[in-house]
Amino acid sequence: MTTTSDIASIADGTVIDPHMTMDDQEQKSVLIIYTGGTMGMKPDENGSLAPVPGYLVQVLNEMPEMHRPEMPKYDIIEYNPLIDSSSMGPAEWVKIATDIQTHYLAYDGFVVCMGTDTMGYAASALSFMLENLGKPVIFTGSLIPQYEVYSDARRNLLVSIIYAMSCDIPEVCICFNDNLMRGNRSKKVNSVGMAAFESPNYPQLAVLGTVIRYRHHLALKPPKSSLRVHKKLCGDAVVIKLAPGFNDEVLFSLVRHTEKKFLKAIVLELYGTGNGPSNKQGLLDAISCAQGKGIMVVGVSQCVKGSVSLDSYALGREFMRRGVIPCEDMTTEACVTKIAYLLGRGNNDVEYVRKFLTIDLRGELTPREKAGSKFFDVTKNESKSRLSSRL
Ligand code: ASP
Numbered sequence: 001m002t003t004t005s006d007i008a009s010i011a012d013g014t015v016i017d018p019h020m021t022m023d024d025q026e027q028k029s030v031l032i033i034y035t036g037g038t039m040g041m042k043p044d045e046n047g048s049l050a051p052v053p054g055y056l057v058q059v060l061n062e063m064p065e066m067h068r069p070e071m072p073k074y075d076i077i078e079y080n081p082l083i084d085s086s087s088m089g090p091a092e093w094v095k096i097a098t099d100i101q102t103h104y105l106a107y108d109g110f111v112v113c114m115g116t117d118t119m120g121y122a123a124s125a126l127s128f129m130l131e132n133l134g135k136p137v138i139f140t141g142s143l144i145p146q147y148e149v150y151s152d153a154r155r156n157l158l159v160s161i162i163y164a165m166s167c168d169i170p171e172v173c174i175c176f177n178d179n180l181m182r183g184n185r186s187k188k189v190n191s192v193g194m195a196a197f198e199s200p201n202y203p204q205l206a207v208l209g210t211v212i213r214y215r216h217h218l219a220l221k222p223p224k225s226s227l228r229v230h231k232k233l234c235g236d237a238v239v240i241k242l243a244p245g246f247n248d249e250v251l252f253s254l255v256r257h258t259e260k261k262f263l264k265a266i267v268l269e270l271y272g273t274g275n276g277p278s279n280k281q282g283l284l285d286a287i288s289c290a291q292g293k294g295i296m297v298v299g300v301s302q303c304v305k306g307s308v309s310l311d312s313y314a315l316g317r318e319f320m321r322r323g324v325i326p327c328e329d330m331t332t333e334a335c336v337t338k339i340a341y342l343l344g345r346g347n348n349d350v351e352y353v354r355k356f357l358t359i360d361l362r363g364e365l366t367p368r369e370k371a372g373s374k375f376f377d378v379t380k381n382e383s384k385s386r387l388s389s390r391l
Contacts, residue, residue: 030109032060032113037115072108083115085117111138116197129229138167138180159178182199182219184333184334242283264296264350272303274313297325300331326358330364330365
């Protein structure tokens with residue numbers, strides 16, 4: 001821990017009474033976990049961006065906004081070394097989960113600052129690892145370093161802290177470009193635009209304008225039991241994206257020469273609603289060969305929006321006949337991290353994964369009976385929140 005501010009705070013996710021005095025308000029607190037990423041980088045002697053230990057902490061402490069009475073008291077954990085998110089994986093996700101677990105009772109919410117490249121995977125993984133989560137865990141980062149005059153870092157950080165202290169949404173979320181999205185529904189969709197993340201198959205959980213509009217009716221329900229943190233993850237899965245003209249014999253050969261002790265699941269990124277080429281026998285052979293070895297094959301869509309349902313086309317039915325599991329509207333990020341989590345929980349038993357993969361565990365997929373229902377009436381029951389009494 002490097003920092004503490006002793007400032008009073010505000011906000012509880014519904015309309016704030018502007019006449020309330022600070023003495024009436026419960027003082028909120030937020031833990032910020034800074035793992036690395038562009039946000040806290042500066043150019044090195046060669047002009048390449050590199051993380052600078054202590055820099056983001058210093059910036060945050062010097063931000064006048066952080067010392068305003070509306071803001072929470074906060075502490076920061078800075079990782080050593082600071083890691084680019086492209087080098088992060090299960091070990092780092094376990095570290096983040098452990099830090100949240102250790103400090104769970106002491107804070108109202110958590111902000112995880114990390115690189116954007118694999119944030120969708122980290123947020124998905126944490127959503128599965130943190131069972132019965134009762135507080136907001138908000139992932140954020142930036143495309144431009146805070147160091148630059150023109151940057152999204154400051155705003156993403158401040159808005160995430162505001163969400164963490166006030167949103168009352170017991171979920172792992174991503175906050176980017178003012179929007180609050182369910183973590184396991186989010187994807188990085190833009191490498192140069194400020195709206196770098198989207199949640200294509202699920203509405204945003206909050207939208208920030210002159211007021212914050214929270215959609216609590218779309219959020220997960222508060223848990224009935226206490227937090228359980230699952231730290232066993234298994235990364236023995238690969239993602240294979242189909243492309244027209246691919247060499248299916250190479251795919252078959254890859255599967256033929258591997259063993260279940262190294263590979264437990266293949267996530268196939270299929271076309272559209274779950275389609276693939278009907279003239280590639282090697283693909284079908286690869287699927288059957290995998291099944292024969294006890295390696296599961298699951299299907300997600302290459303489309304960012306929509307769902308996989310293998311009953312639309314003849315080939316999809318053939319995939320199903322050979323045991324491919326359609327993963328509904330899960331993102332690839334949610335699918336692979338859910339497999340890692342389920343393999344860990346089920347002691348690498350593929351049958352255990354098969355049983356739970358298409359069941360909605362943390363809001364990561366839309367159960368068929370809910371698709372297209374009033375469930376998606378996003379503006380119904382919105383609750384408004386204001387940070388400033390002047391708005
Ligand atoms: N390469 C960086 C990372 O993901 C990019 C970023 O921070 O957005 O760590």
